[in-house]
Amino acid sequence: MSKLLSKITITVVAIAISTFGTFYLTSTSKGNNTVNSSNLAIANDNHESATLVSVWDKETEPDYLGTKEMTVYRSPSCGCCGVWVEHALKHGFKVEDLKTEEMEALKQKHNIPPELASCHTTIIDGYVMEGHIPADDIKRFLTEKPQLAGLAVPGMPIGTPGMEAQDIKQPFQVLAFNDKGEVEVFKEYQSY
Template structure:
């Protein structure tokens, strides 16, 4: 096998071989640097093992992980979700990365009753309902939008991302990204646009 591989490498043009080698070195150095900066114990003996187990997660960082809004207010979150829902758990992980703390993660089959209790307009319904500082946060809302909304402390009931658009936090699926809109709503059920995402 080694002989066949070396024969194949020897037939490559020198410039292409240089690109392959350089790319591999740069990628390895980048991943190693990131692992070490995260406190990963990288030694000569476990270097390849650590790279193999961590490189995938490093290269597949969600676009939603980057924080653009600061927030110093209440971070306790109560989440209501269906026991069968997995994407809700992914959204919870997303907001935790932004510093929110899950005070209660309540799995219930009575999601419709929960939405009615908090006067969520039916057209805004999604899979999970969260309560943060008295505000209703419905569906896969980006954490930075939640932080911006909470900073403003508006006289509104909350935010919602209706439905379950592919590409929203917790609903990532490769490069598939559907446009979606974050809606804000008041206690009378009146709705308007908070932010639109056409491309992200």
């Protein structure tokens, strides 16, 4: 019963946050409404496009020479996951984007503690990356090659890569975890 309740809670929270955070209306200079999905441009009524600049567009690890091939697993209906994939691509990663309905089983297979769960799971160089982790944090982690299982940004904090919503930026932590489920703070974002 506890696992079912946990699965339902995660699903409801993911839907609510992605609905609020991923898509929003803004007005263009001509007064037309444009639906923007984070930093991706979507054409408005006049076939013009508006591009939002993301705080995450600036690459702080340009000399990264490590592994660039990653596999992202996500639900077919998850829009914010697709925006995160675009973030990873902008930072030089080569992404195999796999859509699956078996996300809970995948998280269990990779020993992701339930309290660290998010909407997508990435596997890179034998490590697990869970959720909306900034690409530069992944690069730093892979450069250090710690004896850990991976990184996680639990839930779906508004403002993280793929979850941007205008000027809303929730503080969040990138957490490192090991195979035993022990967790430590890898990086903390209070203001960004």
